[in-house]
Amino acid sequence: MRHTVPVVIAICTAALALATAQEESIRLPGQVRFLQSAGDEAIRFISPTHTVQLRxxxxxGVKLPxxxxxxxxxxxxxxxKPPQEWHLVMDPASTRAVIDANRNSDLTDDEVLxxxxxxxWYFGTCYGPFRLAVPLNGVPVSRYFSLIHDETGSSSVYLRCExxxxxxxxxxxxxxKIALLDANADGAFDTPAKSRWEGDKCVFLPDREQRPLPRYHKLGDRTxxxxxxxxxxxxxxxxxxISTGTxxxxxxxxxxxxxxxxxxxxEASTTDGRLQLPTDExxxxxxxxxxxxxxxxxxQVEITPMDPLPLKVSAGENRFSLPKQLTATLGFGTRQGDTLNISLALYAGSRTQQVSSLAKNDNLPPPPTLRIVDRNGKTVKVETFHYG
Known part of the structure; x- marks a missing residue:
């Protein structure tokens, strides 16, 4: 989900500093007012940040309600940072939960969520938001979180930073315009991405696309x-x-x-088959x-490798080979009465590079068909897959 925001600023010669001010009337040089937007302009980061291990x-030694x-x-x-622990108890039957917010091993003196x-989010039950004093380099900082109980999928409980x-x-x-989220819920907002799942998140408006926190950003022809x-x-x-390669x-x-x-x-895009990236691994x-x-x-084909593909970019020209054709693989069938359900997955070469989206003229392509033949090669039946 992608959304929007507001706030104001000034340029300081070589660098632009964006900072927050307590009063809306204060606009110091090089500072920006911090506004918590509401309504249609509110940013919504809806991705859960942690799976909570329950037992x-x-x-x-913990006093229970x-x-x-x-x-x-x-x-x-x-x-x-450094990590601290908070005990919690949850009763899914009565949709009650308690977090030991003051960390005194007593769950009877805390607010019942x-x-x-x-x-x-489209599934489950939300407990919160609730506030915890999370340590940031030893200094307690207030942060808001929610617990999300997935009742329709894995039955897991997730922690989401608010x-x-x-x-x-x-x-x-x-x-x-930037929205910045402490996605890994460690109390800090400056953790850069190391993989698809690690690091904090941000949105550069107005495109509203949630992405891992970058170290660099390109505007026009400048980085x-x-x-x-x-x-x-x-x-x-x-x-x-920064030096670049093709x-x-x-x-x-x-x-x-x-x-x-x-x-x-x-991220890099091209319409002539020549991508410009900084030299790096x-x-x-x-x-x-x-x-x-x-x-x-x-x-249009989008591939999401199960294991990230290595790509070394040096000065000059480098090659990134793309698949020439897609491979369809039938999954295991499940039988319900006289019906056999079979899934179809598309891959780019190996099974580690699965097709995550496929479009024909900006629409879903016609569903593929499955031709069933006997031992002599004679067609017995033709079935059409459907998108599910």
């Missing part, structure tokens, strides 16, 4: 190094010169998402390419 046995019974689940939240339908920071400014004549304050109070854009692809339209050892999270998280068939139909 059926109560922790030793009177309603704790055999149906309750118990767990420990580990948050902050009543579960309700999650407002920003805190984000909103910034608005102007860099080299271009408007910049800026981003520096975020650990407490989320400031953001700085500093013009940066990646030659097998198709003209290519979009690449990768994490570099030095540059961090990076990358792990490719996803790539999308487009091509036309002999009838003029435009096909």
């Amino acid at each position: 059926s046995q109560p922790p030793k 009177a309603w704790a019974n055999a149906s309750c689940r118990y767990g420990v939240l580990k948050l902050g 009543r579960g309700s339908a999650d407002p920003t 805190d984000y920071r909103l910034f608005e400014g102007e860099v080299n004549g271009e408007a910049v 800026y190094r981003l520096t975020f304050a650990p407490d989320g109070s400031a953001c700085e854009f500093e013009p940066s010169e 990646v030659l692809a097998d198709y003209p339209q290519v979009h690449l998402t990768a994490v570099g050892k030095e540059v961090g999270y990076w 990358y792990s490719v998280l996803a790539y999308r390419f487009g091509t036309r068939d002999s009838r003029g139909n435009q096909w």
Whole structure:
């Protein structure tokens, strides 16, 4: 889900500093007001950040509420730098939960959280938001979280950070709006991406696409190094010169998402088959390419490797080979009466590169058909798959 925000700024010669102010009337040079937007302009980061490990046995030495019974689940939240622990008890049957917010091993003196339908996720029950004083380099900082109980899928419980920071400014004549989330719930807002799942998250508006926190960001033909304050109070854009290389692809339209050892999270696109990336060693998280068939139909294929693909970009020209054809694989069948359900998966070459999306002329392609033959090769039946 992707959304929006507001706030204001000034440019400081080489670098742009974005900082928060307590009063809306205060606008110091180089600072930006911090606004928690509401309504249609509110940013919504809906991705759960941690899976909470629950157990059926109560922790030793922890005082439990009177309603704790055999149906309750118990767990420990580990948050902050350095990490600290908070005990919790949850009763899914009565949609009650308690977090030991003051960390005194007594769950009877804490606020009881009543579960309700999650407002920003399509499944389960939301407990919260609740506030914890999370350590950030030893200093307690208030952060808001929610517990999400997945009742329709894995029956897991997730922790979701509810805190984000909103910034608005102007860099080299271009408007910049950023929403910043402490996605890994460690109390800091400045953890760069190391993989698809690690690190904090941000949204560059107005595109509203949630992505891992980058170390660099490109605006127009200039590249800026981003520096975020650990407490989320400031953001700085500093013009940066980095060497680049050219990646030659097998198709003209290519979009690449990768994490570099030095540059961090990076996205690049091209319409002429020549991608420009900073020189670095990358792990490719996803790539999308487009091509036309002999009838003029435009096909778009997105591949999400199960294991990130290595890509080394040096000065000059480098090659990134893309698949020439897709492979369809039948999954295991499940029988219901006289009906046999079989899944069909598409891969690009190996099973580790699964097709995550496929489009024909910006729409879903016609469902594939399965021809069933006897031992003599005679067609017995033709079945059509459906999207599910």
